[in-house]
Amino acid sequence: WCAPGSVPGNTPIPITSTAVFYLDAVLLAKIAHVLGEEKDYRRYDTLARGIRQAFIERFYDREAHTFGSQAADALALAWGLAPDGEEQAIADSLARDVMERHGGHHSTGILGSRYLYWALCEYGHGEAAMTMLHQKDYPSIGNLFQQGATTFWEYWGERLIDEQEGPRSYNHPMQGGFDTWFFDGIAGIRPSEEGVGFQRIVLRPQIVPGVHWARAAYRSIRGWIVSEWRREGGRLFWRVVIPPGASAEAHLLGQVEELTSGEHLLERELEG
Incomplete structure (x- = not known):
């Protein structure tokens, strides 16, 4: 959501919704296990495994090693949705997408940006992450700064007035979710x-x-x-x-x- 150039963005809603469904099932299984609710644990663990298998079968391109977008690949790497043994290949494909297809820029919105930098660095592509972070042209954080932004905007500066809805938000802090990477990644x-x-x-x-x-x-x-x-x-x-x-x-x-x-x-x- 709120990716550069479009809302909702270039990652189909079924991908993000299924990924979140999987994460919810995983968390419920873990909670049930801690509480000693073994019946519920088995139920949600089985559900999570089924969602993961369906997610991979439906969305993963085994030849290109991608789920189709930067956001989808970053979520898959961060949440354990990548096929076993394919993690590095997906990260390599993700880095190529950033550096070659998008010229060192992100194509992620609110959800994908949270995990994009972390996923790249976790699998040896820190150079791609730092390239994105230091960009000054559109779309980038630096480009927002150059336009005088002191907060994260709903859009990445490509349009501040929507023909249908009028002025857009200049206070979308959820776009800054990537900054957790400074703590759980770099530190x-x-x-x-x-x-x-x-x-x-x-x-x-x-x-x-x-x-x-x-x-x-x-x-x-x-x-x-x-x-x-x-x-x-x-x-x-x-x-x-x-x-x-x-x-x-x-x-x-x-x-x-x-x-x-x-x-x-x-x-x-x-x-x-």
Whole structure:
């Protein structure tokens, strides 16, 4: 919705609605399992599996490795709707769509933009994500800034007056959903399903090309979670703070460490 140039956009509603239906079923299954409602768990787990299979059979192009749009591919990668073993191929196709078909620009609207940058970086296409982020021509965030925007607009600047409905919204904050990528992607702060309220944390920063340092802090119910990394002299330095009563699974450049509450300093050699 509200993609560049059109509303609702270039992703058919059956794709996004089926994807959300799948996510709802997955969440209900998880909730039922936590509550000990095994009958409901089996019901919703079976439903989710069926939706996923139907989604892939109906929408996935196995030759082109795509569900047909940037938004559809990003959702599939983020929500687990990609066929097993096809994730990297879909991400590669998505990066080509961004860089070649759209000249380094996004074609996503509100829903797809939330996951587009994260999906690209998760599968090694950080350069494509940063290219989009730094664009100044239409359609891009930078182009909105150049037009004097201080908020996210409903449209991407291509038309501010609708012939049917008049002036469009200049306050569509839902267009900014991609900014969660700064926290769960670049900084890598993610909640783990193994513990509620960030009792258990997954730290998995995406070391993106062209980004020399990043620092983020999230105030959880248990206290501040900090992830701060920088490149220096061919090495990567990472400072992590875990709040009291919490623990974390820290992923960095292919290595995993268990961290307890407190401050931690990690160092790795950068490839290349």
